[in-house]
Amino acid sequence: MGCSKRKLISSYIDGELNKDKRRLLESHLSGCSECARELEELQKIHMLLAGAEPFKAPRGFSTRVLANIREKETRKFGGFVHILAKSAEGFAVLVLIGAGIILGSFLSKPLVFEKGNVVASLSLDIFEPAPPDSVGGVYLAMTEAENEN
Amino acid sequence: MELYKTDDLDLINRFKDGDTSAFEEIVFKYQDRIYNLCRHMLQNAHDAEDAAQDVFVKAYQNLNRFKPEASLLTWLYRIAINTCIDYRRKPFFESLFKTSKEGDVFAVDQLADSPSPERLYESKQISHAIQLALGRLSEKLRTVIVLKEIEGLSYEEIAAILKVSIGTVKSRISRAREELKMLLKEFREQK
Numbered sequence: 001m002g003c004s005k006r007k008l009i010s011s012y013i014d015g016e017l018n019k020d021k022r023r024l025l026e027s028h029l030s031g032c033s034e035c036a037r038e039l040e041e042l043q044k045i046h047m048l049l050a051g052a053e054p055f056k057a058p059r060g061f062s063t064r065v066l067a068n069i070r071e072k073e074t075r076k077f078g079g080f081v082h083i084l085a086k087s088a089e090g091f092a093v094l095v096l097i098g099a100g101i102i103l104g105s106f107l108s109k110p111l112v113f114e115k116g117n118v119v120a121s122l123s124l125d126i127f128e129p130a131p132p133d134s135v136g137g138v139y140l141a142m143t144e145a146e147n148e149n
Numbered sequence: 150m151e152l153y154k155t156d157d158l159d160l161i162n163r164f165k166d167g168d169t170s171a172f173e174e175i176v177f178k179y180q181d182r183i184y185n186l187c188r189h190m191l192q193n194a195h196d197a198e199d200a201a202q203d204v205f206v207k208a209y210q211n212l213n214r215f216k217p218e219a220s221l222l223t224w225l226y227r228i229a230i231n232t233c234i235d236y237r238r239k240p241f242f243e244s245l246f247k248t249s250k251e252g253d254v255f256a257v258d259q260l261a262d263s264p265s266p267e268r269l270y271e272s273k274q275i276s277h278a279i280q281l282a283l284g285r286l287s288e289k290l291r292t293v294i295v296l297k298e299i300e301g302l303s304y305e306e307i308a309a310i311l312k313v314s315i316g317t318v319k320s321r322i323s324r325a326r327e328e329l330k331m332l333l334k335e336f337r338e339q340k
């Protein structure tokens with residue numbers, strides 16, 4: 001458990017030790033049964049794993065990959081078209097609102113004139129001259145006589 | 150085969166120029182290696198195929214951004230490992246039952262009572278105990294040991310894929326072997 005050389009064993013199996021360390025470990029292994037046993041056990045695991053027959057991709061794998069990609073691309077395009085359609089709808093609503101405002105402004109012009117007519121209709125000019133026997137008529141006759149004097 | 154002689158960089162450039170058949174060649178070239186990695190990482194044929202499919206879909210979507218500083222295989226391995234980690238983090242319920250495209254529900258093969266033909270074939274090639282032990286390792290340890298032992302990569306290549314130092318790779322491989330040894334001992338004692 002406590003042998004300091006033991007930590008080198010894994011790298012030794014992988015051929016990742018430099019020349020000096022490899023030689024050092026190899027000479028150590030001949031005298032250390034604990035490290036020799038560890039090497040043997042780890043090598044067995046290494047052989048089992050490294051010697052495993054690799055799994056091959058299932059038949060039709062690449063066809064399914066490409067179909068999957070096409071499906072995702074179509075969905076992406078469909079999403080884009082959907083967004084575009086939604087944008088077009090929004091745009092159409094904006095155009096309608098704009099057209100409504102412009103049309104409304106044209107239609108409201110005569111109303112402004114009518115409004116002017118209303119103001120004009122409230123002018124004092126529209127009143128009938130005061131009858132001569134009314135209080136207003138007497139007052140006007142008096143003021144006119146004063147002005148003449 | 151002529152296909153396998155084509156240089157990766159040439160394939161990538163062709164793809165970037167709009168030639169989608171270049172991507173098909175990439176899939177043909179690396180499908181077995183990516184599937185094998187996913188199969189050992191996930192230890193179930195259905196998840197492995199789904200994950201490997203996802204790897205190539207992600208690769209297709211991101212290949213235009215691929216920088217040729219790393220090799221294409223290193224880049225694909227990186228995507229595969231991240232994808233497998235995501236698959237393993239799926240809720241237990243999701244990994245327990247899978248729904249096929251036809252809508253049939255079936256239990257994943259670890260739970261099958263009788264070994265499938267694939268399982269029988271597998272047991273001829275590699276010890277069942279080793280597979281079980283691999284499945285008991287943590288994500289980090291399983292990733293390095295699969296890349297080292299199954300894929301046969303060097304410490305340097307593993308470090309590049311995982312974006313960790315060579316020292317980290319070395320110590321994780323050593324720990325993974327120690328844990329595998331202990332687990333195998335445990336399995337032997339249980340028999």
